[in-house]
Amino acid sequence: MKKAFWDRIKRFSGDLSREDDLLVVSHHDADGITACAIMVDLFHKLGKEVDFLVLKQLDSTTIGKIVDADKTIVFTDMGSGQLTLLKENEIEDFYVIDHHPPEEKHERQINPHFYGYDGGRDVSGAGMTYFVAKALGHEENAHIALVGAVGDMQDSEGRLHSLNRIILDDGVTQGTLKVKHDLRLFGRQSRPLNHMLAYASDPFLPGLTGNPENCIAFLQNLGMELTREKGDLKSYVDLTFKERKKLATALYILLLDANVPEFVIQDMVGEVYTLLKEEKGTELRDGKEFATVLNACGRQEQPEIGVEVCLGDRDEYWRTARGILQDHRRMLREGIEYLKGMGTERMRNFDYFDSRGAITENIIGVVAGMAYGARILDPRKPVLAFAEDRDDPSFLKVSARANWSLVRRGIHLGNAMRECSKPFGGDGGGHDIAAGARVPRDRRDEFLRCVDEIFEKQLKN
Ligand SMILES: [Mn+2]
Structure with missing residues (x-):
């Protein structure tokens, strides 16, 4: 990281650590939810009073919820585009930790754009809060910051870059993260193998996407055993290294035969991030699937549940989050059916x-x-x-x-x-x-x- 930027973050973090009675206000997507959790966790560890509020957006309507807060407000994954709005509403006791394009400079704001970094690719809102925590000696949420970056699709070129790479390396060093070059189809942890293929949309798999039975036949043709010893269906992560290679090759040929452009096929392979401390076969074990759980909580207007899961709850909040994810998926299926009909x-x-x-x-x-x-x-x-x-x-x-x-x-x-x-x-x-x-x-x-x-x-x- 550029020294000037790191110095700035350290000064900012030092000021922030002297505050008490705080309200973290964040955005309701996976990046905002993880950013919020990293901040709340930090303040808990520093022994501060802290509350949080997760909003769909910060605008002239929603700002009413915080005008009378009477607390020091810490905006995460938002705020840089709303400095004028804050001024208009006479909100003065605040800090902004953001990566969106900033309106202007402000002494209570940190934003990577001022230091030559690209907020769309190099670091997410969660990543910025991670660096604030790190400056105060707390590096234990690198894996949560990674989920934020992946949620904001900062790995869309097949790998993470720049400041995101620092976060990833921290997690790998700590033993919370593992990075591998592998098939990037969604559902590698939590979905049965045939469903992973049937739901694949990026890229679209001709003859397989939308057709779970064809997927079973396709996999059987490759000579793969589809069930585990217990009789339930395997997920991708249950496959051996040899089987994974076989599947990747078969998909590659399938796409080539369908004249899918080379760069689309290339995108199918890239970095995948495993959260090593999470239970195998759960959504939380994979960076992308974890982000999807959080996005579902946000979209279904229960982002607080996602924050609690990021803070470590694997009990009641986690059960609720799974239910939200199921509801969310059902609504999406119904939406797709409606669109097909119309x-x-x-x-x-x-x-x-x-x-x-x-x-x-x-x-x-x-x-x-x-x-x-x-x-x-x-x-x-x-x-x-x-x-x-x-x-x-x-x-x-x-x-x-x-x-x-x-x-x-x-x-x-x-x-x-x-x-x-x-x-x-x-x-x-x-x-x-x-x-x-x-x-x-x-x-x-x-x-x-x-x-x-x-x-x-x-x-x-
Ligand atoms: Mn973001």
């Missing part, structure tokens, strides 16, 4: 569907992303999914999704969402590959036409 509408440069309240706004983006991965949606076009805005029925929430080959051709969803929502009284933004917006329901069609034009221009350039 189909999409087509504009020139993208497809869209309006769920009209049948799919809630907190999962619509996930449903769109999954349907995309499973080829229920046409991968040659970006997709826009509409859901009702729960707080204001006269508004629609828009989730936009694309894929890497569209991004390579020039598509930038975030720019389109921003440019087309503002003129109609909404707001929006985000990444090239995933973005969102809010628009008044009665301006929907104008918004659609605007997006179509912007995509047209993006594809031309």
Whole structure:
């Protein structure tokens, strides 16, 4: 780490450690939940009074919950984009530990952007809180910080980089983490092998994705024993090294035969992170699956349960978290079925569907992303999914999704969402590959036409 940055973190941490009676305010995704837990754990260890609050977003509505807090507020995985909002609401007793693009400098803020690091790739919100804890002599949550980084998809190029690498190395040294080069299909710990293949969407496995019976036949053809001694189905982690290689090769050939581009196939293999202190075969044993549990808690509006699991509960909170994950998955399946039945509408440069309240706004983006991965949606076009805005029925929430080959051709969803929502009284933004917006329901069609034009221009350039 650059010395100037580490010095800054140490000064910041020193100031923070002199405070008491704190309120940690964090974001409701896996990165925010892990960041919150690392901070709360640190304050417990320092013997401080601490409370926490996990929010979907910090905006002019939700800020009401903290205006009268009368505590020192520590924002984690948020705050850098809301410094003006804090000023407007006369919130002065706060600290910000964030990795999102900052509005401006502030003496009570640490953010990697000011030191030449990329907050989208080099370090997550949880990673930043980890470094604060580390500066105060507490390195025991490296594995939790790793879950945050993976939750924010900072390993999407097949490995972790830069500051994330320091965290990973700390965990490996401490014996809480193991890193391996392996198949990166989701569910390697907790899903039966045939389901791991059947649910694979990144990449889509022709003939296998969406078809568990075919997957069994495929695996049997490879001569694999699918059941454990107890009679239940094996997961990927039960396979021997030889069997894993055999499976990887077979998948590789399957994709090559289907003319899947080389770079997509390459992405199937990369770093996988095992949390060595967690029980084998549980979601918590794998970095990516752990992050999914936390995201489910956030999406189902019970992020506190996720925080307790990160703090170490493997009893009642963990049982509840598993139940939430099941509910969440059921809702996603129902959403996908609904979408299959309804189909999409087509504009020139993208497809869209309006769920009209049948799919809630907190999962619509996930449903769109999954349907995309499973080829229920046409991968040659970006997709826009509409859901009702729960707080204001006269508004629609828009989730936009694309894929890497569209991004390579020039598509930038975030720019389109921003440019087309503002003129109609909404707001929006985000990444090239995933973005969102809010628009008044009665301006929907104008918004659609605007997006179509912007995509047209993006594809031309
Ligand atoms: Mn984050």
